[in-house]
Amino acid sequence: MIQADAPTILPLELKDVSLQAGQHRLIKDVSCTLDAKDVTIIIGPNGAGKSLLLRLCHGLLTPSAGAIHWHGANGRDPSLYQAMVFQRPVMLRRSVRANIDFALSLRKVPRRLRHNLIEEALHRAGLNRFAKTPARVLSFGEQQRLALARSWALRPQILFLDEPTASIDPAATHVIEEVIMAMRKEGTKIVMCTHDLGQARRLADEVIFLHRGRILEKSGAAEFFAGPKNDLAQAFLRGELLWWHRRELTPP
Amino acid sequence: MTDFGAAISTAFALVAHLDRDLSEVVLLSLKVSISAVLIASVIGLPIGAALALFRFPGRTIFIVVLNAFMGLPPVVIGLIVYLLLSRAGPFGVFGLLFTPTAMIIAQVLLITPLIAALARQVMETLWLEYEEQLRSLGTTPLRALGALLWDGRFSLMTAVLAGFGRAIAEVGAVMIVGGNIDHVTRVMTTSIALEVSKGNLALALGLGIILVVLSVLVNGMVYFLRGNQRQGGTL
Numbered sequence A: 001m002i003q004a005d006a007p008t009i010l011p012l013e014l015k016d017v018s019l020q021a022g023q024h025r026l027i028k029d030v031s032c033t034l035d036a037k038d039v040t041i042i043i044g045p046n047g048a049g050k051s052l053l054l055r056l057c058h059g060l061l062t063p064s065a066g067a068i069h070w071h072g073a074n075g076r077d078p079s080l081y082q083a084m085v086f087q088r089p090v091m092l093r094r095s096v097r098a099n100i101d102f103a104l105s106l107r108k109v110p111r112r113l114r115h116n117l118i119e120e121a122l123h124r125a126g127l128n129r130f131a132k133t134p135a136r137v138l139s140f141g142e143q144q145r146l147a148l149a150r151s152w153a154l155r156p157q158i159l160f161l162d163e164p165t166a167s168i169d170p171a172a173t174h175v176i177e178e179v180i181m182a183m184r185k186e187g188t189k190i191v192m193c194t195h196d197l198g199q200a201r202r203l204a205d206e207v208i209f210l211h212r213g214r215i216l217e218k219s220g221a222a223e224f225f226a227g228p229k230n231d232l233a234q235a236f237l238r239g240e241l242l243w244w245h246r247r248e249l250t251p252p
Numbered sequence B: 001m002t003d004f005g006a007a008i009s010t011a012f013a014l015v016a017h018l019d020r021d022l023s024e025v026v027l028l029s030l031k032v033s034i035s036a037v038l039i040a041s042v043i044g045l046p047i048g049a050a051l052a053l054f055r056f057p058g059r060t061i062f063i064v065v066l067n068a069f070m071g072l073p074p075v076v077i078g079l080i081v082y083l084l085l086s087r088a089g090p091f092g093v094f095g096l097l098f099t100p101t102a103m104i105i106a107q108v109l110l111i112t113p114l115i116a117a118l119a120r121q122v123m124e125t126l127w128l129e130y131e132e133q134l135r136s137l138g139t140t141p142l143r144a145l146g147a148l149l150w151d152g153r154f155s156l157m158t159a160v161l162a163g164f165g166r167a168i169a170e171v172g173a174v175m176i177v178g179g180n181i182d183h184v185t186r187v188m189t190t191s192i193a194l195e196v197s198k199g200n201l202a203l204a205l206g207l208g209i210i211l212v213v214l215s216v217l218v219n220g221m222v223y224f225l226r227g228n229q230r231q232g233g234t235l
Helices: A050-058 A096-106 A111-124 A140-153 A170-185 A197-203 A221-226 A231-238 B002-017 B020-053 B059-069 B074-085 B100-137 B141-151 B153-169 B172-178 B188-197 B201-231
Strands: A012-021 A024-034 A039-043 A065-070 A082-085 A158-162 A189-193 A206-211 A214-220
Touching: A012 A050, A024 A050, A024 A065, A024 A214, A039 A050, A039 A197, A050 A082, A050 A158, A050 A189, A082 A140, A082 B100, A096 A111, A096 A140, A096 B100, A111 A140, A140 A170, A158 A170, A170 A189, A170 A197, A197 A221, A206 A221, A206 A231, A214 A221, A214 A231, B002 B201, B020 B059, B020 B100, B020 B141, B020 B153, B020 B188, B020 B201, B059 B100, B074 B100, B074 B172, B100 B141, B100 B153, B100 B172, B141 B153, B153 B188, B153 B201, B172 B188, B188 B201
Parallel strands: A039 A189, A039 A206, A082 A158, A158 A189
Antiparallel strands: A012 A024, A012 A065, A206 A214
8 A cells, every 4th residue: 555645756767768679769868857746748749759758667668778767766666656547548347436446456455445545536537427337338538537537546656648638529638637737736746748739738847859769858848838949849849740851941 | 851850859759758867868968068167167267368468488389289279089088088087097096987077077178278278369359458557557467367357257258158069069078988878977969879879860869959959048048148248338
């Protein structure tokens, strides 16, 4: 059972992290530090390596080279303090309530404490009335809210989100963003990748711009959206469809 | 055609009279095959799930052998169990040869590979979907195994049914290890074989019809249960 007041495992430091699959280096010498607070948004085009970077941080993938270090862990297992929401929600073939209960039981939360955690998480995601419904009959948007509620119940210190609103309508996106911000307010570090620049503007405190497996820019959100230093990031922000054709760019 | 007509009327007559000999044979058939299916499921389903989940040296060979064993000839299994259980064999002291227990053992050996191989395919598809999420939640291998078996339970019913179908229909293994002894080890398939060799075709066909109807009933029952669950949206 994770104590809510346990010291944070952050900051997270990546040192020259690379990921190789066959001949291709998909993540190239990435070094960066993620602090304990705030929302870090990773943006970049398809194939930039956003999802891979999240999975490396979360420990689902092992880097081919480099090191990932949780500075605050001090010998504790960092995986117990993390959660992740995937692009496609993965729901067990059980009720909504049982899906959250299963996650809590994996984290060894005592049975007597689970009920309240589940109720609260369902309430936050607006899913109370579905508690006994089989999770897989929910709509895609509702399932994604449930995935977020499941993560909420775990009280993670850091939450990774892999384009959680990629195929979800604006109303459901709004609910999901609200829950994310509520978690941030309670002290959970949010690391999320998205294609949606509007969403990045709404949520980000910090932006990482990823391109072909490299971090080209990492800066505060206000600074980044006011005008990124990197020329490819500038073109990406302007929404140029062939923005990677550097030579053809018009001067900003 | 007259044979078929006679067979059908014989079958009806058999069922209508609920002949004691007949019900004994039918009940023993069901008892042997259902016991075999239960035991084979307890062994085969976890093996199938484990093969889907774990990577270990020799896994591929194991899977190839398992798939090949799906089609083992029942007479060969019967022969092997016969040699093992006969008085001179390693398990001869138990005196199991020509008992229903011997028939159950032979059928378990026959259908465990089938159930395990089919279960592996179901579990592998499910694991592909669940793996990242379960690892993210911090699952232990054992919990993952349990979750897969539970969540795949309706698809696994198909594997179990296939095992039941093979068990109730086979004649070679139970004939060799059971010996088709009247009132002791006579089951439907061995009765049919006997009646055919006696030239009693109508009775044999009648028994055959009852066997098919029983098989359809069991499958229908499981399908119905599964259908109800589906409507409940569990799948």
